[in-house]
Amino acid sequence: MIASQTVKDLARQLGADLCGVAPASRFDQAPKGFHPRDLFPQVRSVLAVAKRFPEGPFHARSPIPYSVANDMILAEVGRLVCALCVRLEGADHLCAVPVPSEPYEYWDAPNREGRGLLSLKHAGWLAGLGVISKNTLLTNREFGNRICLGAILLDVELEGDAMADYPLCAEDCRRCVDACPARAIDGLTVNQKRCRSHAQSRTAKGEPICVCNNCRAVCPNGRGTLAASV
Ligand code: B12
Ligand code: SF4
Ligand code: SF4
Structure with missing residues (x-):
């Protein structure tokens, strides 16, 4: 049987900056239809991965570098999880389902x-990569919210990682x-219609771009602990 560490080592070799394992039982509070079992009934473990997002695009005068970086990293994470499934299936007799973002x-x-x-x-969150902050984003202690997420579902039991428990949001922040x-967030949930109407736009030529990331950019913990020393 493959070890949790072997799976995580493979994920890192393929470019993951963060990875962690959650036993499927940790998802028992998931809404009906959105449990990993609803996607893959044989699931026993979930591997969550993340790749870092560059800081520079947050400081550009045009939204285009951020928008393109978003698309690129999402695609990279998608490739990473697919490649990892192939490698794992080759290394052991297991079945691995890549979970796309969209x-x-x-x-x-x-x-x-x-x-x-x-x-x-x-x-x-359940695999120990970070905590969900008031802006509703997963925030890692080291890399802040500058992370793009992916996951794979596995039909083997793997040792789970400890969940993160560091407090991030000050009570009065x-x-x-x-x-x-767009007044789309209240500290707990996101009004998707409001966020989409404001953040999803087009260039004058007509290409789709993302023009808002304020809730991500303004967070004092957004860049993680490294931010303090940069
Ligand atoms: C739909 C979507 C959106 C929607 C809704 C956002 C949202 N907060 O849900 C819109 C278009 C608004 C959006 C905007 C953005 N998004 Co978006 N989005 C997604 C997507 C594709 C699905 C999220 C989803 O299902 N939301 C549906 C709602 C109902 O879910 P929820 O509120 O989180 O869940 C509630 C319940 O359903 C329940 N629940 C649901 N599942 C579970 C499971 C368990 C175990 C439990 C206990 C509870 C539970 O708990 C919640 C409280 O009630 C994910 C990728 C993915 N597959 O996860 C990326 C994702 C969340 N987005 C991401 C990003 C980066 C953004 C933006 C920053 C993009 C930008 N503009 O720059 C903004 C941020 C806005 C914000 N503050 O959230 C990243 C977040 C990375 C991070 N660090 O957290 C993701 C993970 C993409 C990725 N692969 O990295 N996004
Ligand atoms: S991306 Fe912009 S519009 Fe959407 S919730 Fe964040 S700040 Fe609001
Ligand atoms: S800006 Fe403040 S309240 Fe919002 S996520 Fe960051 S620390 Fe939490």
Whole structure:
């Protein structure tokens, strides 16, 4: 039987900056239809991975570097999890399902509200990658919220990692809530329709771009602990 550490070592070799394992039982509070078992009934363990997001695009005068970096890193994480599934299936007699960030099947058109096949923020939280902050983003102690998430579902039992328990949001901090131009976040949830209407835009030529990341940018913990020394 493959060891948890072997799986994580392979993930790092393929470019993961963070990885952790959550036994499938940790997802028992997931909403109906969004448990890893609903996607893959044989699932026993979930491996969550993350790749770092560059800091520079947050300081550019145009939204385009950020938007393109977002697309690139999402694609890289998608490639990473697919390659990892192939390597794991070759190394052991197991079955590994890559979980994409998007697309997804659930779509509430009037409210423009979508739901991932699996919430990658919850997968990352349950696998010890970080905590979910008031801006609703998964925030890692070292890399802050500058991380892009992915996951794979495995039909083998792996030793789970400890969940992170560091407190990140000061009780009176509301910087992300106040910085949202669309008033889309309240410290607990996101109004998707408001966020999408504001953040998803197009260049004059018509290409789709993301033009807002304020809730991510203004967070004092957004760059992680390294930020203090840069
Ligand atoms: C749909 C989506 C959006 C929507 C909704 C965002 C949201 N907070 O849900 C919109 C378009 C608004 C959006 C915006 C952004 N997004 Co987005 N988005 C997604 C996507 C594709 C699905 C998330 C989802 O299913 N939301 C649906 C709602 C209902 O889920 P929820 O509120 O988290 O869950 C509630 C319940 O359903 C329940 N729940 C759900 N699952 C589970 C599981 C367990 C075990 C438990 C206990 C509970 C539980 O708990 C919650 C509280 O009620 C994910 C990728 C993925 N597959 O996860 C990326 C993702 C969340 N987005 C990401 C990013 C970066 C962004 C933006 C910063 C992009 C930008 N503009 O620059 C903004 C940030 C806005 C914000 N503050 O959230 C990253 C987050 C990285 C991180 N560090 O956390 C993700 C993970 C993509 C990735 N692969 O990295 N996004
Ligand atoms: S991305 Fe922009 S519009 Fe969306 S929740 Fe964050 S600050 Fe608000
Ligand atoms: S800005 Fe403040 S409240 Fe918002 S996520 Fe960061 S620390 Fe938490």
